[in-house]
Amino acid sequence: MIAVVNYGVGNLGSVLNMLRRVGADACVTQDPDRIATADRLILPGVGAFDHAITRLRASGLIPHIESRVREHGVPLLGICLGMQLLTRGSEEGSQPGLGWIPADTVRFRFDGPTPPRLPHMGWGDVRVRRPDPLFAGLESDARFYFVHSYHVRCDVATHILAECDYGTTFTVAFGDGVVRGVQFHPERSHRFGMRLLANFAMPGA
Amino acid sequence: MTIIPRVIPCLLLDGGRLVKTRRFTAPRYVGDPINTVKLFNDKEVDELAVLDIAATRENRGPDLGLIEQISSQCFMPLCVGGGIGEIRQAMDILGVGVEKVLLNTHACARPGLVGDLAARVGSSSVVVGIDTRPARGGWEVVVHNASRGTGRDAVAWAREVADRGAGEILLTAVHRDGTMEGYDLELIHAVASSVPVPVVACGGAGTTAHLAQAVQAGAAAVAAGSMFVFHGRHRAVLVNVPSRDRLIEAFRAGAPSAREAARHPRTICTRCVMDVSDPDIEFDAAGVCNHCRAYDTRRARLIWSPEERRRRLDDLLAAVRAAGRGRDYDCVIGLSGGVDSTYGAWVIRHELGLRPLAVHFDNGWDSETAVHNIEQTLSRLDIDLYTHVVDWEEFRDLQLSFLRASVINVEIPTDHGIIALLYEAAARHGIRYILTGQNEATESILPAAWVYHNKDLRHLRAVHRRFGSRPLRTMPQLSLLRYAWYTRVRRIRSIPFLNYVPYHKAQAKELLSRELGWKDYGGKHHESLFTAFYQAYLLPVKFGVDKRRAHLASLIVAGQLSRSDGLAELATPIAPPEEIAALVEFVRRKFGVSDEEFRTILDRPRVPHTAFPNNEALFRLLFRLRGLV
Numbered sequence: 001m002i003a004v005v006n007y008g009v010g011n012l013g014s015v016l017n018m019l020r021r022v023g024a025d026a027c028v029t030q031d032p033d034r035i036a037t038a039d040r041l042i043l044p045g046v047g048a049f050d051h052a053i054t055r056l057r058a059s060g061l062i063p064h065i066e067s068r069v070r071e072h073g074v075p076l077l078g079i080c081l082g083m084q085l086l087t088r089g090s091e092e093g094s095q096p097g098l099g100w101i102p103a104d105t106v107r108f109r110f111d112g113p114t115p116p117r118l119p120h121m122g123w124g125d126v127r128v129r130r131p132d133p134l135f136a137g138l139e140s141d142a143r144f145y146f147v148h149s150y151h152v153r154c155d156v157a158t159h160i161l162a163e164c165d166y167g168t169t170f171t172v173a174f175g176d177g178v179v180r181g182v183q184f185h186p187e188r189s190h191r192f193g194m195r196l197l198a199n200f201a202m203p204g205a
Numbered sequence: 206m207t208i209i210p211r212v213i214p215c216l217l218l219d220g221g222r223l224v225k226t227r228r229f230t231a232p233r234y235v236g237d238p239i240n241t242v243k244l245f246n247d248k249e250v251d252e253l254a255v256l257d258i259a260a261t262r263e264n265r266g267p268d269l270g271l272i273e274q275i276s277s278q279c280f281m282p283l284c285v286g287g288g289i290g291e292i293r294q295a296m297d298i299l300g301v302g303v304e305k306v307l308l309n310t311h312a313c314a315r316p317g318l319v320g321d322l323a324a325r326v327g328s329s330s331v332v333v334g335i336d337t338r339p340a341r342g343g344w345e346v347v348v349h350n351a352s353r354g355t356g357r358d359a360v361a362w363a364r365e366v367a368d369r370g371a372g373e374i375l376l377t378a379v380h381r382d383g384t385m386e387g388y389d390l391e392l393i394h395a396v397a398s399s400v401p402v403p404v405v406a407c408g409g410a411g412t413t414a415h416l417a418q419a420v421q422a423g424a425a426a427v428a429a430g431s432m433f434v435f436h437g438r439h440r441a442v443l444v445n446v447p448s449r450d451r452l453i454e455a456f457r458a459g460a461p462s463a464r465e466a467a468r469h470p471r472t473i474c475t476r477c478v479m480d481v482s483d484p485d486i487e488f489d490a491a492g493v494c495n496h497c498r499a500y501d502t503r504r505a506r507l508i509w510s511p512e513e514r515r516r517r518l519d520d521l522l523a524a525v526r527a528a529g530r531g532r533d534y535d536c537v538i539g540l541s542g543g544v545d546s547t548y549g550a551w552v553i554r555h556e557l558g559l560r561p562l563a564v565h566f567d568n569g570w571d572s573e574t575a576v577h578n579i580e581q582t583l584s585r586l587d588i589d590l591y592t593h594v595v596d597w598e599e600f601r602d603l604q605l606s607f608l609r610a611s612v613i614n615v616e617i618p619t620d621h622g623i624i625a626l627l628y629e630a631a632a633r634h635g636i637r638y639i640l641t642g643q644n645e646a647t648e649s650i651l652p653a654a655w656v657y658h659n660k661d662l663r664h665l666r667a668v669h670r671r672f673g674s675r676p677l678r679t680m681p682q683l684s685l686l687r688y689a690w691y692t693r694v695r696r697i698r699s700i701p702f703l704n705y706v707p708y709h710k711a712q713a714k715e716l717l718s719r720e721l722g723w724k725d726y727g728g729k730h731h732e733s734l735f736t737a738f739y740q741a742y743l744l745p746v747k748f749g750v751d752k753r754r755a756h757l758a759s760l761i762v763a764g765q766l767s768r769s770d771g772l773a774e775l776a777t778p779i780a781p782p783e784e785i786a787a788l789v790e791f792v793r794r795k796f797g798v799s800d801e802e803f804r805t806i807l808d809r810p811r812v813p814h815t816a817f818p819n820n821e822a823l824f825r826l827l828f829r830l831r832g833l834v
Contacts, residue, residue, distance in 0.1 A: 013302025017277055047327035117403050117425055119329045119372055122211045123251055140810055145252075145282055147304070147329045188282045188304065190249045 002026040002201055003038035007059040009052045010044030010082065011187065018187040022194055024201035032064045040201060041065060041074055045081030049105065049150070050093030052081050062098070069100075075178045077134075077200050083174070083181030084152060092150050101176055102155040108167065116167040119149040124164040124184070126172055132161045133203045134173070134180055134196060142192050144172070144184035151183060209456050211251040211426035212416060214433040214446070215375075215407055216241065218257040218287065221271060225430050226258070227383030229336070229351040235434045235442045238271065243278045244444040245433075252282040254307070254375065254428055256334070258350055260288025261310045267294055273301040284332055284375075290315075295322050299330060307375060309334035310348040313355055313362075316369060323370025328402075333371040335359055337392065338379040344392055351379045359392070360399050367400040374400065375428065378408035385411025385431050390422040397423030413447050413455035420456060450746055451782050457745060458776055477758035478771045482749050483652035496650045500762045503645070511707075518705040522557060528637040534562040534589070536638040537631045538702075539623055540582065541565070542575030542732040545642030545703065547582050547723055548713040552706050553640060554586040555720075561640070564630045566623045566681070567594040568733070569601075569795075574724050575732035581722045591630050595622060596679040603665075603680060604735070605796060606672035611812040613655060613748050615739060617668075618680070620659035625681035627699070628691045637697055644703035647710050647765065650758045655750055657814040658824045660688070667818035685820070709765060738792045741779045747807060751775065 002024055004015050012028045019026035019042075026042075027034065035041065043065070045052050056062060068074040078086045089097045090105035097105070108118055126142045128135045135142070142162075151170040154160050161180070162173040172183040180200070186193030216238065217224050223241055224232035235241070238255070245253055255275055260267055267288045276283055285298050286307025295306040306326075312319050312333055323331045336351050337344040337359040344359035363374055376396050378389035388409045397404040403425030410416055410429035419427045436443035447455070473480040475492035487495045509517060529535030538553060540546050540563040553559045565579060583590050600618065607615040627639045657664070662684050669677065691697045717723035726732050744750040757774060760766035780788070793803045815821060 011299070011302055011304065013273075013276065013300065014279075014304075017302055018280060021280070046330065047325075117401060119403075121329060121373065121403055122426065123209075141808060147282075149329075185282070185304075188280065190246075190280050194280065 001034070001038050002040040002042060003035050004028045004042045004044060005035070005061060005065065006030040007052075007056045007061060009055050010046055010079075011185075012044060014185075014187040015042060015044050015079065018193060018197055019201060022198040022201060024197070026201070030059060030061065032061060035061060035064045035068060038068065039074060041068060041076045042200075043076060043078045043082035043085065045079065045083075045085060046147075047081065048092065049081065049084060049090040049097075050095045053085055053093070053095045053097060056085065066100075069178060073178050075180065075200065078179075078181035079187070080148065080183060080185055083183055084150060086179060086181050087152050090150055100179055101152075101159060101174055101181065103152045103159070103171075103174060105150050105152050107150050108170070110167040112167075119147055120166045121147050123189075124166060124172070126162050126164050126184070128162045129160050130158065130162075130175075132173075132175055132180075134175065134182075134199050135162060136199050136203075137195050138192060138199075142196075144182075144186065144189040144192055144196075146172075146184045148183060152181070209449075209452055210416075210420045210424070211405075212447075212452060213252045213254055213284075213405060213426055213428040214245050214250055215254040215256065215428040215430045216245075216434075217430065218255060218268075218271070219259045221268070223434075224258075225383060225434055229379050229382055232258075239274055239278060241434075241444060242275050245446070246278055246280055248444070248446045250281060250446055252284065252426070253279060254284040254286070256285075256307065257287025261349060266290070267298060269297055269301065272298055272303060276302040286332070286334055286375075290318070292318075292322055292325060295326065299326055305330050305332045305373070307332040307334045309336065312366065313346065313348050313357070316365065319366050319369040319371055323372070328370050328372035331371050332373045332375055332405075333366040334375045334377065335363060335366075335396075336377045336379050339389075344378075344395070347379060360395050363396045363400050363404075367402045371402060373403045373405060373425075375405045375407055376424075381409030382407075383431050384409055385435075387411065387415045388419045388422070388424075388427075390418055393419055393422040393424050397425070413451055414458075416452070417455045417458060454745060454778065454782070457749065457751070458778060474758070476768070477650065477761045478754055478768060478775060479650065479652070479758045480754065482751065482754065484654050485652060496652070496758060497762055500649050503649070509704075514705060514707075521700065521705055522559075525559060525638045525640075529560065532635055533560070534634055534636050535559045536561050536640050537627055537634075537636050538563050538640050539565070539627055539642065540579055540588075540590070541623075542571070542578035542582075543642075543726075544710065544714055544717065544723075545644065545647075547578060547717055547721065548708070549640060549642045549702055550582050550586060550588065551717060551721065553702070554588055556706075561588055562630060562634060562636065563588045563590045564623075564627055565590060565592045566619070566626050567592055568619050568622060568735075569595070569597045570619075570733040570735040572726060572732055572734050572737075574726040578721075578723050578726075578732070585721050591634075593622075593626050593629075593681060594679075595681075599675050599677060599679055601796060602673045602675040603669050603677065605798070605806075606669045608743075608806050609672040609809070610668045610817065611747075611806075611809040612657070612668070612814045612817070613744075613750070613811065614657045614659070614814065615743065616736065617657065617659045617661075617665055619733070619735070621662065621665055621683065622681050624660060625683035628683060628688070628697060629681055631697045632691060632695055637695070639697065639699040640702035641699060642703055643701040644708055645701070646703065646708045646763045647756070647759050649762060651755045655744075655748075655752070655755070657819075658821070660685075661820050661824060664814065664817060664819040664821075671817065685823070710760065711765070734788065734791060734795075737780075738788045741785050742789050743807070745779060748811060751779065753779065 084105040087097045087103040087105045088099040159174045164172045186196045223238045282304040284305040285303045290311035346355045346357040393406045405426040406419040406424035407428040410432045416427045474494035476497045538561045603618045757771040
């Protein structure tokens with residue numbers, strides 16, 4: 001069972017819709033018991049960083065998620081803002097993040113006279129930097145849908161799984177141990193996102 | 206793979222039915238929303254906008270049940286609008302899995318709604334729809350399906366909603382809606398240049414060229430209705446979306462990609478038309494590129510005054526005639542059926558009275574036009590022909606090797622074969638001069654990144670060894686050693702002959718048609734179907750290169766074409782999409798590979814020539830020592 005963590009922020013319907021489409025057994029939940037029995041966790045998120053991390057803390061779910069991930073090695077996937085919450089914090093807000101991946105969330109900075117517009121809204125070609133089961137079959141051809149103005153910056157280069165260009169090259173996926181995060185929206189990225197979520201849900205399938 | 210602007214079908218709901226309007230009136234039924242949305246999903250469109258045009262009119266909120274059903278069919282971003290006047294309604298819509306909500310009439314009535322909603326759900330989920338039409342030297346915002354004016358100026362309103370937190374603006378030109386005559390580009394430019402957020406252009410799209418124009422005018426994304434639901438002259442209802450390749454081509458023709466534009470402040474030379482599709486291009490302070498400057502430097506050495514040219518031609522003719530004395534032929538010429546080689550043949554035979562032996566390398570790709578041109582030229586000018594037909598299975602294996610290698614210059618097998626054959630023919634018949642159609646007047650500019658030394662036999666063999674399977678038996682090959690023997694011992698010289706005579710391409714074509722019944726085949730070097738495939742499809746789609754750019758730039762620096770005419774030609778497609786599709790299919794069938802395998806080969810990431818064993822360094826050294834290899 002994949003538990004999509006419901007803490008009041010995020011596009012839960014579309015994530016669930018896509019997971020079911022790939023044949024995964026999934027539910028949207030805020031119930032600690034379901035999280036305690038899930039064998040995969042997804043942390044979605046859209047909107048403002050402070051608002052989301054505050055809601056997540058208020059939900060009381062963080063210790064349950066952390067215990068599953070750290071003690072039981074249950075894979076966790078953060079999507080979009082959910083990925084950013086896994087970093088130490090964001091330039092968008094003042095609240096600290098979870099800090100499970102040594103990385104910061106920063107605003108896009110461009111040099112040059114004609115900087116691209118923000119938010120970065122649209123499809124981007126994603127290049128896999130490090131082989132990872134999450135990107136199996138997506139190594140040479142992967143387009144994903146992005147909506148964001150901030151992106152993560154990893155301390156450790158080997159945590160960077162994939163990159164994309166938008167005025168500058170930035171990290172779009174990271175991973176360390178069982179924790180993964182993606183900046184784009186796999187749930188809205190056609191067969192590319194379908195493949196990625198299937199890889200997460202049923203690795204090796 | 207390339208980043209291209211989002212292309213967004215925009216669907217209108219009217220009482221649970223999909224309709225399409227013309228200038229916001231006369232809704233015509235186009236189908237069931239769920240199935241249509243599914244079709245667009247299956248076609249993998251970038252994004253979808255669904256607007257309920259009846260909600261505000263009927264003074265009701267959005268139909269949440271229908272929206273949820275639509276959302277469940279969407280595996281791409283979805284924007285929903287129509288009748289949204291409360292935060293709660295917007296939250297409900299986002300709750301069923303929709304990415305963005307669009308505010309329009311209600312935002313005009315209560316502008317505070319934009320900011321309130323953005324604060325709750327984030328700017329990127331808030332789109333403001335602005336419907337507008339021309340008024341008093343600008344554009345007036347209209348509401349209630351354009352049935353009421355507001356007195357607001359569209360540009361000022363766009364600025365206000367962006368300030369209030371709209372993440373995106375869907376800008377619709379009411380006066381163009383459903384016309385398929387093209388977007389209101391002035392409107393797009395006026396709004397897009399005034400706001401920092403993405404502007405999605407809507408209203409008037411009928412062709413992919415229209416989409417590209419909107420992007421050039423400043424739109425971050427393009428939306429269209431009629432174009433994607435109507436087909437043909439009779440506006441038959443048929444969901445259709447241009448393929449990604451066609452879109453890439455359309456946006457390419459229009460402008461360099463956003464990524465390139467972001468990296469290079471200047472993207473195109475101010476003198477010729479070379480641009481950042483040459484990765485090595487450099488511009489000086491005046492915006493003039495390195496190709497133009499190199500041409501200026503070479504000009505003194507290679508482009509001669511009429512007197513100088515005459516003198517050099519006389520010297521050359523004397524030498525060629527002397528070498529040919531007592532033999533059957535004075536010189537060897539290549540003959541492809543194209544304009545350069547045919548014009549060379551005409552001048553050499555008809556005007557100068559030399560006795561050339563024409564050599565043709567038949568690689569199995571000659572077009573009917575090429576064969577016709579060669580036949581006409583030979584018979585009318587009474588020239589002997591030496592043809593080498595390379596074994597097709599073998600040449601196929603070699604060409605497929607280069608395609609599989611994913612290097613840019615897949616013409617190396619052909620070009621190498623021609624050069625090797627010219628020397629072979631010269632040596633066999635005791636001829637000392639090869640007069641080629643290469644020339645500075647029309648071929649001076651060609652970026653190194655777009656080609657690779659076609660004389661490098663080591664490279665050719667390495668690529669073939671890696672990806673090929675048949676031994677090379679009938680393929681002419683020119684090793685460096687053999688080349689040294691031809692040029693040093695046999696003292697065979699290759700002369701870019703067209704530099705010795707005045708050469709104006711347009712005039713040459715005219716003369717050849719008149720005198721030899723020569724037929725134009727369209728693009729440069731399209732005398733071969735493989736070359737046509739290469740230049741019209743593989744180069745632009747896989748490598749982002751429009752080779753016409755270099756040809757046109759050459760003509761421009763040579764004073765044979767104006768820059769604006771060059772730009773105008775570049776704005777037209779290389780070939781009609783149907784023709785390109787047919788060409789790709791022909792090439793695939795001729796190679797005898799499956800659709801899937803061909804697609805895999807073409808989609809493979811690009812690889813530099815230097816990734817395979819080569820004599821690049823040696824060639825560079827020889828080039829420096831001798832000036833030319």
